Amino acid sequence: MATEVYRESFERRTKTVRYLRFLEGLADTQVGPIYLGMWGALAFFSYLLCVFITAIGFGEQVGYNPIRFLRELPVLTLYPPPPSAGLRMAPLQEGGYWQLATLFLSLTLVFWTIRIWTRAVANGLRPMVPIAFSAALFLYAAIYIIHPIWVNSWNEAPPHGLRGILLWTNHFSVKYGNFYYNPFHMVSIFGLLGSTLILAMHGATILATLAYGAHREIDEIEKSDEGTHRAQLLWRWVMGFNATAYSIHQWALGFATLTAVAGAIGVLLSGPVEPDWFQWACRADIVSGLQKACVP
């Protein structure tokens, strides 16, 4: 079989391959070779610095006591500078740690994206994965960098920490008058639910047609009465139309990127453009039955 032949020749070319048999049920058992390269090394060291700075910041908060560190890890938080600091560099304990950690976290994400891009090109692939990843990167940048710079305060960015990020989500929504009424948040949720639905449909369809060899896509795709053929027939029966083996992945990518991009736009418009989304919804007259809570 074509894929088997390719694998064997590939394995002969490398000496760094390991097999982890316990992964058999979950993933390909082959581990390695890994390509590091300049961008990989930069991403790795940048992330290491980010983790190190965060650990120092957390450590200071618990007096470098390992027991307290473990116990309070879920609530330990590296805060951005106070509002009075604006966009200036703050002292380490008053947001400076956060600024450094965020700088290196941002660099890590940029380096990682470049790394995926260069590897995709080197592999002769279209750079769809780094493009998809940039959607998430855009959401990250909107939340951590663009919005704070636009409103002139790092204080609007989320802190680093398990509880901190959850609190930020709540507080950002409360400050801007309930994010559920932000239309871009609505579209983002649409994308989130849509991509989840499409992923579930696709995954379930492929697994359902296993007996007909749908996992051997290239081989059986041209053959009548095989897995892909039946999968497409199933959805045509159920919905009246079907995606193709190619277009389903376009749908999935589209919905998934929509989640991040719409979310980012929603964050960027909050504050400078619309400070109170509930009142926006009142003006847009989409709060049917809730008008009594609108401020005239």
Added chain:
Amino acid sequence: MSIENNPAPPGAVAVYDERQRTILRGELAGLVAMTVLALGGVIALSMALADWRGFQGWRADSTYNYAGVQQINFVEYLNRQKQAIAQPSVEALQAYNVWQQKNPQTVNVQVLTQYLGPQYNTTAKVFEYMSKYFTPGVGQSCEYCHNLENFAAYDKPQKTVAKAMLIMQFELQTKWIDSIPRPEGQPLYQLQCATCHYGKAQFWNTDQKNVPTIENLAMFGIAGGGNPTQYDMKHYGITLNGKPPASYEIVDDKLLAARPDAKGEVNYFQVTATKDTPPGLNDTYRNQAAMYHMNTALAVGCDFCHYGGYFKSYVLQDGTFKWPKSQARHMLGMVQDIAINWFPQMPKADPTRGDLAQPNCWMCHRGHVVPPGAYTPGEGEVPQKVSDPQIKPLVDLPVPAPKLPPQ
């Protein structure tokens, strides 16, 4: 090259498919295992957080009701705390009998007659009030404040403190409690010693308050989710007398500084943004800390006061007015008044004791909507506003215009 021209070797497809089925079974097993692990992790984390705080659920012991009706009274509260109700001692009763026979009319009683009326001119009537409210309220017999040979004397500093506290109680009642916005039919309760003291002369002190143990955090109000660190305080911008307090307090410097504007509007917490709102989320964080404190202190959820769709609103989607939000706003004014005007000038029985605790919601509410220590007054127990109180407020703190249902 089509597959028909190059068929797979005999049996190869079956072997390949069997391998794929194995993988599928492994994936399903992995999925189940991950779900169990994730759920277990969430449960373990919740239990760990719960252990830290002695958390029993927001409404564990709640008197959750919108009618403002007291669910348990002071006696029941003490029973639940396994705390005995104080009575006057035998010596005190004997001394009182002697004093009463010698002085059937009061000697130098000022505050009770001034606020409650001239019927408190008899020693028996004053004794009735004292043994009904003072003794159980502060958990002490008469001799804690009084010289048993001369009940009128001021030779114990505790009596000076008690007198000042009584004036504060009546002043707070007439200024804040009597003017609380409330729907028709909701009962109006009174303050008494027990409303704050709950049977203890010193119900907390500054030393206790500044040690953020689990018990103290529960008592003084915490912002939910583990011990606050000094980093939390710096981040929220919470300061008390210019320094970050060791535990979350509802009263901080910013809250103390909040005043009604010319229209009587007061924004204790700037939360929902407008076009002019300065950037930063610290005020929102700070507000949330205070809100968690109220959750704990009254054992209610957010929707007790708020319309969850829009926290800023006083009106539910069906037009129902949220009285508790209006009342909480009013009560914050009273907390300010206590912190600014009363505690700083309160005499101290023991000068080495340090500052008095900052007032907060827990001080009176103790996990109930209507404080168990509040009471329904009997005849002649309702204080009247007096024109010339013996202790005057340090700052003329205006009462904000009450938030009332739209007409």
